[in-house]
Amino acid sequence: MMKQRSSDIWPAVHLERRTLVRDLSSLTPSDWGTPSLCPGWDIHDVVAHIVDTAKTTRLGFVRRMLAVRFDFDRDNAEGVARERAASPQDTLAALEEVLTRSTTPPAPLATRLVEMFVHGEDIRRPLGISRTYPPALVAEALAYQVATGTNMGGGKELARGWRLVASDTEFVYGTGPEVRGEAISLLLAVSGRPVGPDELTGAGSQHFVAGTTTAS
Secondary structure (H helix, E strand, O other), X not given: OOOOOHHHHHHHHHHHHHHHHHHHOOOOOOHHHOEOOOOOOEHHHHHHHHHHHHHOOHHHHHHHHHHOOOOHHHHXXXXXXXXXXXXXXXXXXXXXXXXXXXXXXXXXOHHHHHHHHHHHHHHHHHHOOOOOOOHHHHHHHHHHHHOOOHHHOOOHHHHOOOXXXXXXXXXXXXXXXXXXXXXXXXXXXXXXXXXXXXXXXXXXXXXXXXXXXXXX
16 A cells, blocks of 8 residues: 555545535534434534644644643543534534644644544434545555554554455455455444444454454
């Protein structure tokens, strides 16, 4: 798999933000309260989180971590509370204002792809909205997730013991029972999100979808 350049990543991130604004522009008030795939957050919360992370700078992130004593969950919760406006339309307008920002926490740029692809599906799937993502860039996000521990938001432990094979791009990882599917389905699964049993195939697919973290 060819590693993507920053000149490829940021335009993709900006496009995903723009597309998300388009997809959410016609939501009803009740739609915004729909539970997302991100546990404990509804659609409005996830959009607020995306706004918050889009505004985050390297120095700002360090200051925030010091303020919450490196409690990532607390920092995320405070970020959502800060950026979630009284009206969902105001939160969506805030997302429009940061469409082309290229600031980031002190982390690999692949995390910006994880952010937009995973949270994009956190929002779209419960609402029945379909989106086709660029497979090569999803594979870049997937490569980051399988190499990063769950304590840092990755999915290394979830991927351990499986051979993950993308059916729509160049990506193969690990050893063990094979789990094959589109890169976006694999990315969601190793990010702890539910995927449909028909999205993945292979000898290990049933146990993998069920959430088994080690091959049996």
